[in-house]
Amino acid sequence: MDELTKEIMKFNEERGWGSNTDGRARSLAISVSLEASELLEHFQWLSSEEAIANNKQGIEEEAADVLIYLLQLANLLDIDLKEAAKKKIQKNALKYPIPN
Numbered sequence: 001m002d003e004l005t006k007e008i009m010k011f012n013e014e015r016g017w018g019s020n021t022d023g024r025a026r027s028l029a030i031s032v033s034l035e036a037s038e039l040l041e042h043f044q045w046l047s048s049e050e051a052i053a054n055n056k057q058g059i060e061e062e063a064a065d066v067l068i069y070l071l072q073l074a075n076l077l078d079i080d081l082k083e084a085a086k087k088k089i090q091k092n093a094l095k096y097p098i099p100n
């Protein structure tokens with residue numbers, strides 16, 4: 001994931017994007033949510049199967065947008081997403097034990 005984050009940061013730097021850090025975390029968090037909504041839009045009024053058959057490419061692109069903004073937010077806040085996810089899975093395992 002580090003390599004992907006570096007690629008995204010290079011892309012932004014080359015375009016002069018993201019140099020204003022004022023409110024950047026907030027903007028990135030909003031962008032994660034907006035892109036997740038764009039992902040959802042592909043499923044509106046359709047079954048999962050229909051949505052995938054209709055526009056798998058679009059679903060892929062919106063999922064990528066979510067990841068791109070999330071990686072930027074994690075980079076800005078110095079969050080190791082892999083470690084954070086591992087910790088959260090452990091926390092979830094305690095919260096939701098395997099049923100007997």
Ligand SMILES: [Mg+2]
Pocket residue numbers: 035038061062065
């Ligand atoms: Mg998008």
